[in-house]
Amino acid sequence: MRSPQVIYLDAVGTLFGVRGSVGEQYAKVAADFGVRLDADLINRSFYHSFQSAPRIAFPDLPQSDIPIAEYQWWRSLAQQTFNQTGDLIKFANFEAFFKQLYAYFATAAPWFVYEDVQIALDTWRQQGITIGVLSNFDSRVYKVIAALGLKHYFESITISTESGAAKPESLIFEAALAKHQLERSPDLAWHIGDSFSEDYEGANTIGITAFWLNRDRRPTKNLAQQAARTIHLLTDLQQKGSNSHQ
Known part of the structure; x- marks a missing residue:
């Protein structure tokens, strides 16, 4: 060869890789919004949702529209994750939580x-x-x-x-x-x-x-x-x- x-x-x-687990990181950000989560439950739900979601690709989409499409893809995944665990109703402002979560995963933390x-x-x-x-x-x-x-x-x-x-x-x-x-x-x-x-x-x-x-x-x-x-x-x-x- x-x-x-x-x-x-x-x-x-x-x-x-993700420190600890995805569930732990989601729970960490949720705590900033006064929401307590079962990290293990969230982690299992996330991977179930992730595996059933379409792969993250946007054929024929203009490059200028990709950042919005990326955000919406992950928001939909997060919403499905929390719907499955019954935690979605705990958030007074889910959009504000997800915006912070999305930005958090763009950092080294x-x-x-x-x-x-x-x-x-x-x-x-x-x-x-x-x-x-x-x-x-x-x-x-x-x-x-x-x-x-x-x-x-x-x-x-x-x-x-x-x-x-x-x-x-x-x-x-x-x-x-x-x-x-x-x-x-x-x-x-x-x-x-x-x-x-x-x-x-x-x-x-x-x-x-x-x-x-x-x-x-x-x-x-x-x-x-x-x-x-x-x-x-x-x-x-x-x-x-x-x-x-x-």
Whole structure:
């Protein structure tokens, strides 16, 4: 396997994660509005709502309208989350709460960077490899990456809301490749992410060398996952070379 010219990385779950849980962070902001929440209940409801929601992408939407669409997508998700738990009625002004919540997740406060990330990024940069972000995220990711001190590592950031397509769709991978003139040479790129279907299978479909980042060492569910190039830390690629199949 040849060394890559470009390495693309997923954002949430790969570069950084939520401190504690989404439910804990929601409860923290709700407390500012005098609302007490069961963080575990909110967390379960959030992931149920998130998994059933359409992926966050807005095909054919003008770029100028994307920030509003992003806000409305997340507001709808939050409202469904609180409807399911019966907590929506506790908010005297849900719009004011959500506005603060949305802004909060654009800061460093609710996030943490995984310990292996900067070691891996430093090594790849020293090797002269170009690094990009490729994520099903909204435009707040630019602020988050900067706030977490990671901005200088990345030469491109490709997100679903601006691409009009979300992983595992080929279009978002093609958009990322185009930023580095690799449309006709996807084999010169790697993609690493924590979602088997969105990251690993999506990248493999168009010829990008993919690695499934299984941080939690979740058991494989099928033969496809068993056969995947799997790593548990980003630094596994440097310690073991490209033969990271496990």
